[in-house]
Amino acid sequence: MSTISDEPVGAGWRRTDGRIGLRNHVIAFSTVALTDRITDLAAAHVPGTLPICPSFQRGLRGPDAQLQADMIRAVIAHPNVGAALVVTHDRAAAADLKAASKGFGKPIIVVPLMAHSGMQAALDIMVSDLRLLVAQVSDSQKIAMHLSDLTVALECGGSDATSALCANPTIGRFVDRLIAAGGTAIVSETAEFLGGEQVVRSQSRTPEVAADILGYLRAEEEMMKADGIDYRGVNPTQENIEAGLSTLTEKTMGAICKIGKSKFAGTLGFGEQPVGRGLFFMHTPFFSPTSLTGMVLGGAQINLFAVGVYNPSGLPLAPTIKICGNPITCAEWSDSIDMDVSGTVSGNSTCEDPANGIPDLIGQISEGKLTCAERWKEGQIIVPMSRLPL
Amino acid sequence: MTKAIPSADPKTRLSVTAHTQDNVATLLDGKVDCATISGGLAITKGVPFGHKVALRSISVGETIVKYGVVIGHAYKAIGAGEHVHVHNIR
Numbered sequence: 001m002s003t004i005s006d007e008p009v010g011a012g013w014r015r016t017d018g019r020i021g022l023r024n025h026v027i028a029f030s031t032v033a034l035t036d037r038i039t040d041l042a043a044a045h046v047p048g049t050l051p052i053c054p055s056f057q058r059g060l061r062g063p064d065a066q067l068q069a070d071m072i073r074a075v076i077a078h079p080n081v082g083a084a085l086v087v088t089h090d091r092a093a094a095a096d097l098k099a100a101s102k103g104f105g106k107p108i109i110v111v112p113l114m115a116h117s118g119m120q121a122a123l124d125i126m127v128s129d130l131r132l133l134v135a136q137v138s139d140s141q142k143i144a145m146h147l148s149d150l151t152v153a154l155e156c157g158g159s160d161a162t163s164a165l166c167a168n169p170t171i172g173r174f175v176d177r178l179i180a181a182g183g184t185a186i187v188s189e190t191a192e193f194l195g196g197e198q199v200v201r202s203q204s205r206t207p208e209v210a211a212d213i214l215g216y217l218r219a220e221e222e223m224m225k226a227d228g229i230d231y232r233g234v235n236p237t238q239e240n241i242e243a244g245l246s247t248l249t250e251k252t253m254g255a256i257c258k259i260g261k262s263k264f265a266g267t268l269g270f271g272e273q274p275v276g277r278g279l280f281f282m283h284t285p286f287f288s289p290t291s292l293t294g295m296v297l298g299g300a301q302i303n304l305f306a307v308g309v310y311n312p313s314g315l316p317l318a319p320t321i322k323i324c325g326n327p328i329t330c331a332e333w334s335d336s337i338d339m340d341v342s343g344t345v346s347g348n349s350t351c352e353d354p355a356n357g358i359p360d361l362i363g364q365i366s367e368g369k370l371t372c373a374e375r376w377k378e379g380q381i382i383v384p385m386s387r388l389p390l
Numbered sequence: 391m392t393k394a395i396p397s398a399d400p401k402t403r404l405s406v407t408a409h410t411q412d413n414v415a416t417l418l419d420g421k422v423d424c425a426t427i428s429g430g431l432a433i434t435k436g437v438p439f440g441h442k443v444a445l446r447s448i449s450v451g452e453t454i455v456k457y458g459v460v461i462g463h464a465y466k467a468i469g470a471g472e473h474v475h476v477h478n479i480r
Contacts, residue, residue, distance in 0.1 A: 246462060249459065
């Protein structure tokens with residue numbers, strides 16, 4: 001779908017499900033913690049590969065087992081993944097994944113560790129498989145991409161007073177442009193909408209969508225009350241408090257600026273892929289690596305991350321653009337900030353200017369420019385558990 | 391949202407009042423030795439970058455309003471120009 005306000009934004013790799021990747025990663029993906037070490041080791045031997053070793057467990061119960069299985073498929077299917085070496089421990093798990101692998105429409109090799117004799121033999125096979133996959137994707141053709149092809153994850157960390165004044169409003173202005181162009185954005189962290197109920201009511205496309213989000217907020221609030229614990233110091237975090245934020249509502253009023261004037265089109269469970277386009281609310285825990293996991297496995301190809309004081313979050317599958325409005329952080333962490341918007345604090349520019357630079361920056365990233373989080377290899381995949389393992 | 395008022399005066403701190411109904415302002419510079427904010431209100435020295443000061447005196451139980459929204463309540467009396475944070479609001 002292309003709308004009248006759609007805009008070209010670099011180039012990417014078209015996948016068979018219609019989505020476009022900003023990256024063409026060859027991943028070495030360990031589907032169970034037992035194989036994390038050897039998978040990581042194999043990736044270290046083959047330049048141009050990305051290890052994905054999320055410490056996935058065995059013996060999970062009901063919905064947790066299902067969520068983990070869904071997230072394994074979401075990693076392989078992710079638009080930024082061009083090919084995957086999928087490592088399992090046992091042969092049965094490998095057979096299941098092999099049966100499913102044709103449906104992904106990308107080169108996939110499934111390796112069960114137990115089908116080999118000795119770590120060295122297994123490592124040698126995995127290294128040669130990874131080299132084969134790298135060769136297979138090396139001449140993949142790119143196509144022009146538009147804002148309407150993007151799903152963007154919106155996140156913030158290390159929030160301070162500038163987050164509400166600079167970084168989050170910058171993201172909000174870009175989001176308004178993205179949504180007008182027919183693109184998709186996902187915002188999450190249910191706890192950080194507490195106190196923002198009025199915004200949810202006025203910025204939802206239908207009363208039903210507003211009711212869904214408010215339902216998540218009520219459940220979150222009741223959970224915190226039922227625990228009987230004062231969560232100040234947990235959220236807002238100690239560094240939020242040190243930076244001057246006193247209450248969760250004060251933090252919320254900054255975080256909520258990320259959605260701009262856009263209206264929610266729907267809600268998503270953890271890691272769930274949006275159906276349709278527009279702005280979506282995903283119900284996730286507040287820890288930003290966990291939230292990023294949910295949104296990226298929900299299909300986000302790129303993350304916009306507002307920081308006040310520094311926060312080293314990221315997600316290996318998708319580039320993360322760190323946007324900062326705190327002039328002290330921008331000076332001290334200049335090796336880790338992609339966009340300095342602190343001019344809006346000193347009155348030297350308006351929020352409009354940096355927001356207009358985001359499509360260009362995404363274009364450059366699609367052409368191979370690495371974000372700071374990619375250079376530092378920040379981030380990991382964390383799938384939350386609702387129940388203790390068996 | 392009112393804009394930051396850049397101040398060339400080294401004795402005045404840069405502050406932002408986000409909404410006309412707010413009873414707190416946010417300090418956006420590190421000039422902690424200064425005792426006045428843009429607009430002329432005398433404030434406590436030493437309030438760090440990004441922290442809030444009261445724009446008027448606030449009694450126990452009163453709402454703290456920032457961005458035009460109630461962000462908390464005072465559990466200690468706060469004088470005009472004093473630091474507003476977890477030691478006096480929740």
